[in-house]
Amino acid sequence: MSDISKSSKIRSAVLGAAGYSGAELCALLSANPYFELSYAFASGGRDPEPLASLYPRFARQVDILVEPWQDSLIPELDIEVAFLALPHEASEEVAPKLLAKGIKVFDLSGAFRLKQPELYPQYYGYAHQHPELLEQAVYSLMEWQTEPLGDLVSVPGCYPTACSLALLPVLKAGLVAADCIPVISATSGVSGAGRKASLTTSFCEVGLNAYGFFKHRHRPEIEQNLGRKVVFTPHLGNFKRGILATCVVNLKPGVSAEQVKSAFSQAYTGKPLIRFTDKSPNVADVAGTPFCDLYWQQDGEQLVIMSAIDNLLKGAAAQAMQAANVRFGKPETAGLFAGAVA
Template identity: 35%
Template sequence: MKKVRAAVIGATGYTGRDTIEMLLSHRFAEVTYLTASSDESVPASVMHPRLTGRCGLDIEPLNFDKLADTADAALCCLPHKVSMSFVPRMLEKGLKVVDFSADYRIKDVEVYEQHYAPHTDRENISRAVYGLPELFRSELASADLAANPGCFPTGAILGLAPLLKAQAVDPEDICVNAVSGATGAGKKPSPGLHFPNHNENIRPYKIGSHRHMPEIEQICEGVAGSGVNVLFQPHIGSFDRGIISSIYTRPSKDLSQEELKRLFEDFYEGEPFVQVLDSPPEVKNVAKTNYCHIYPAAVKGRIAVFAAIDNLVKGASGQAIQNMNIMFGIDEKEGLL
């Protein structure tokens, strides 16, 4: 099988580094081009010392002609509001693109612009397939643009989808309380992530206004076939990586603990990266993996669902590799086990 030539666009951040590492262990893909916004090239092993002796490529300024000559896939690890300036030219060059930003996730342009910025590539929004394989695998197989989900939405949607599909809960009464590690804020330093401020600390932020909320609601509404109202409240904790999502909702029909667990097991039967547990998940057990661990519980007249992922893997780079695999007809587990 001919190897997929993969470029990592925006290779200097955490997701860029993790994407490179996964591609290095991929049997049917190879890293052929690394880029960043800098005007000068720097060896990948200098930017990411973990890659010393493993990757001899430089991280270079982006050249679209070189990109087209050296790559079949572009894994675009650029920030929100920046990615949409580059993705159209990648598509014009004939590449398949997995975009890590929010620029192609939200179908309603007005909603996107309310939370991010004016959108400059509206024509490609409808072209993008939301990159959650558990829900959109068949569409991804023929896509040339995948909108990689946000890290918080990944855990929240996977925790809610079986319930909404079965119409087992009130779609207007959903609360998602989630805690992310510090890498979820990106590589750029900030006062809140300064070690004395962040260490041994946890804090909520963006109360009722986080920009992942409309993304969660959009996908959940598609699953439910009706309007969905989600109160999403993020927190940031003093650990490096991972997200634990605690989801609370009201059942619309009686479900025992056994029936609830069976509902989730049936929904995710055959899914390689979702595991339904018999006890609550822990972040450490999914760290540096592409797995989502889920535990649903029927308790005190409510349904609580707990979902754990690694925000940099299933919440970003690993899911992107999974999407790339599906788009190129490769076993989606390749490079991820």
């Protein structure tokens, strides 16, 4: 049992708790000794239901009632932080209202990830209604976090997390050729499409296919992180959860294997959620964990980097929990290992 008193815990709410990432957040918060899961909300119009009824695997782990959300509840909320696992437009609408009440917001959607509001119609299909918040939002790719986290935190997307963690060490070290456009091929499990039933994402219908050529909403986010254009091709695979990203770059002439190894070592020494593997990583080894597994192979000036994460955890809920721990001055990995469930 934790010796932290209930009164000293950080009271929190999850909006979008009925979805995959929201449910994972509920589990992580319940396992974190520094946080209290005070409320869990889903879309309005539905009946209250225990989270364990929606997700039986959380029975006896997460004791919370998922209630229907209404904006009229905001004045009554006795919380310090809200985690939004909502569609992009829904997050953009509710976040300013929560911030106005003094509630800190960690948003898992894409509503505040891009700094250029003109990109939203092209990649998200709607015009951003609160462009002033794009500058306020702090993007929390935690292994590369340098800016202090504020009241509005934008949690990175799953594909950008996997790809950026793979490529940033060699880019920041100046090892990649100046004219190189990284080529990224990444495959996600079907949970990345959310819980809503659809023929295109039904497990029985999915084999292995590419989609979103040149127009996927995570492309500009990846380019924003890396500071250069990329060729990004996402794929949908016939497995539940996880992402495997294969990233290919051309190195500058004369870059040695030792320089590449040193770049990764210097970037991630002391980063507890990065693991280097001795063979190409397997999504089965990261599913249900908050880790990012990295592996690379070099042939002359060509470098292939493999990155594997759980799209619902390191690609969503676990990174949000990691960011909240840091924001509130708690141990970075608090609750991440006890709460992760395969």
